[in-house]
Amino acid sequence: MRLRANHSIPEVRARMRNRLLTRTARRKATAVHYKAIAARLGPSVIGFALLLFPVLALAQDTVAPTTGESTLPPRGENAGNYNVVQSWEFGYRFATVGGDDGKYRSDVNYGNGVRLLSSYLTVNSRNGQGRYFDDLSLTTQGLGNDPYQAVTFRIGKNRLYRYEALWRSNAYFNPGLTVAEGEHLENTTYQWQDHDLTLFPQDWFRLRAGYSRTVQNGPALTTEQEFDPLGGVFPLFRDTREEFNEYRVGADIVLKSFHLSVLHRWEYFKDDTTDNLNETEQEAGASGMTVLNGFTRAQPYRGNTPGWLVNLGANYKWIAVNGRFTWAGGRGDFVQNQTAFGVNAVGSAQNVQTIVTGNGDRPVISGDFNFTLFPSSRLSLTNNTSVSNTRMIGNNFYEQFDTATSAVQTLNFQFLGVLLITNSTDLRYRFSPKLDAFVGFRYSDRQIRSTENAAVPGGPFEGISAEQSNQVKAGVAGVSWTPIGNLRVHLETEIGRNSNPFTPISLRNYNVIRSRVEYRKRNYSLGGGYQESYNNNSILITAYSSHSRTYTANGSWTAKPWLSIDGSYSKLHLDTVGGITYFAGSATPTNGESIYISNIHAANLGLRFPLTSRADLYVGYNITKDTGDGRASSVLPTATPAGQLLYSVQTFPLTYQTPLVRFSVKLTSKIRYNIGYQYYGYHEEFGLLSVDQSYRAHTGYTSLLWSF
């Protein structure tokens, strides 16, 4: 019996005619069509329609580089046996900032200057038989001193090799005002690079080699308290120099349904950061007596972590199995040499030199085994067991020379071991193609052992040893339902109990509910979700509890290739209360409550539409607004000073909004001119601990995008 088509299709020639319309003709046709629709609807209807879409936001969050508007030809240009597609966007970015410049640089950090905002290059062999490579791609973003830069490169030849590289740079400024009253003015650059080479990427036997490097460097500030626990705190210049290098070699073998992977890795970390103070500093505050006349600290650290990974898996029609074993032996050796001199808190001259030497080890072994059984097409059973053993062992020799106390020598030893065993089982049954449900059980057993020793050389070396264990038992259940064609409903819940949590804020008696509804059609989708997470952890002072609830709505609509809307609205609620103990001007501790309430509304709106057949306009608006607990003032007049302090940090209402607009016009078939503006407005309602970090920034760019 021959199967028949469900629907008839037009004759081939007609379909081809439709598809082979020139790009320009299609563009004109769609633009004319759009204008006709606009004329028929009238401005009021369109305006109303736009009002309906504040919750349907558009994707772009930064004004540049230009995305969405392109003259990129779909086929590129042929050169010999290769096809080449490329685009380059050169431009100038500008920014002017008012208010707290440090906070702007922490959050946004775009500056002024000429940039290669983005580039894109692909070279593909036309017959899959290039001499040296079959595909090559190169993309860049932000080169030329943007704070966020990235380069990706990929080259490969079918069945022979594939090489991928990724380089990224993130230059950010970290004022840390809420942490250190503006004294941690870090200005750090992170740079990552990853290189991966695979030989015989499509064969049953593959060889892999890779290299990764992370570098963090740049000027920064840190703080140091001298000369005793009551002394002053001073900002110090820091020259950050950290490097992480990783080398890896591995192989994959596929034999029938089995696949075996082996990977060996070597990691090296070194830190040559130094802290210095070359001028006299007086302790802040009217009563400050401490003076620091000079400070130097060198703290070289060398770490290495060799490791192995072995993974063995198999897939059959009725069972899928996977087992994994990893071992990593971390070790670090260090020296710290620190010298400080000045005047201490009681007005006496003091010199202190501290030398610390030692090492730390952290071997980690873990293994897991999981299998999924498929007894029938409707039923699946998944079980997973994992074991992990982490042991941290460290010791140091601490030696301090002090003009006041002569010399202090201490030996320290620390051990912390964490053994974790987990098991989970999930049973899933598909009642029908439209309805399936699952139930599961999770069990975790964790044992924590520790030993702490501190002694003077030659003295008794007796430490404190302790051990604790805790178990978590949790049940999960969920259902997925497709009541009508493209509508899907997913609901799941988890409830768990922890017998002996490690900290007061850990999960103890908790439950989680997640739900999502989604409706998808070919050119639009709508979705909504709700998630709540409750946790109660009783302690002696009071009961710690946290409640978080998240509501989301999102949608996307691609009316035409040049007219699309998509985005989301979210409300994130969090309230927590925990017991705290503190000293406030007396030797008697006070018990109190730490309350934190956050109500964040986040929404965005964006619209891209053609002004003419050659020009596109994009407008967007993003807002994050934390309404806090709704209070009108952060001051509670009747409270004690400590009560007032706690009240003022219970909530942190603020508004952060980033509207943007971009205009792009096609000058020639290969060149577009783009200009864009984005405003960053950050406003704290009350400030925090007498510090207000509000700022506003006008940023923008202008560029030429050349595609051919």
Add this chain to the structure above:
Amino acid sequence: MKWIFVLFLPLLLQAQTAPPAQNRFVGNQPCRTCHPDVLLNFYKNPHAQQQCEGCHGPAGEHVDAHGGKATIKAFSVLSPAPILEACLSCHSKDVPRANIRRSPHTEADVVCTNCHSIHKAATPRSLLAKPQTELCYSCHPAQRAQFEMPSKHRVNEGVVQCSDCHNPHGSSPSTSRMGSSSAALRPAFDNEEPCLKCHSDKRGPFVFEHPSVRVEGCEACHVPHGSTNAKLLTRPVVFTLCLECHNGAGTFGRQNTGVFQTPATHNLLDPKYQHCTLCHVRIHGSNADPNFLR
């Protein structure tokens, strides 16, 4: 004897029924006739080495019927399970996909073609249907909201990607915290939290580890995606964050005696003591000082 005949009657009847017509392979050329838009740039696709029928099955009947999704393996109408099986027939050997059958996406019926577009990929790498952030945001709007907050990882700025920390194909079970972290988290090689892949200076090993960092993980103090609070902290100020654990109560901590509280010298009304990390600068771990002072 006749009873034996009756027993085998169904088999005999089946043998007399004409066998179904065998579908046949026709190669790529007929496909070009009706699907030129798909094949226009398909030679750039890694799957080009695979003939159309390598994924879609024999197309003889499809050609004979002048098209139709019922006559060929059309992924747009397949249910999630066969789509997954079809792709895994070639793509199951990679370690990152070793746990795909138990991944949260698979369990939610989100399979390969929900994120990857084989014919019209938006990205040359991984053949994603949309740029990665846009793709993830389409189902995870709450995460998008977090990445638009003032303090965040630079995902929207293009320097960090969701897949740096997450494995959408499912990970090996987590061994951080109580094994309760997301199964879509991409742990570091030795099963540490993914944060330490970039923040290697926080990794150690240290002589004095901050136990909560090792036992409860980075999320004890930080919100990984984004926060309205500086440094992705869970609280706007540091002292409430620290004091909520360091209250001396209960049987918490490594010695079961509660997490020790601050000494009496720490007058909370003194601004210096409202910023704990002003002095405890090595709060993630120290080699020199048990109180993380240097």
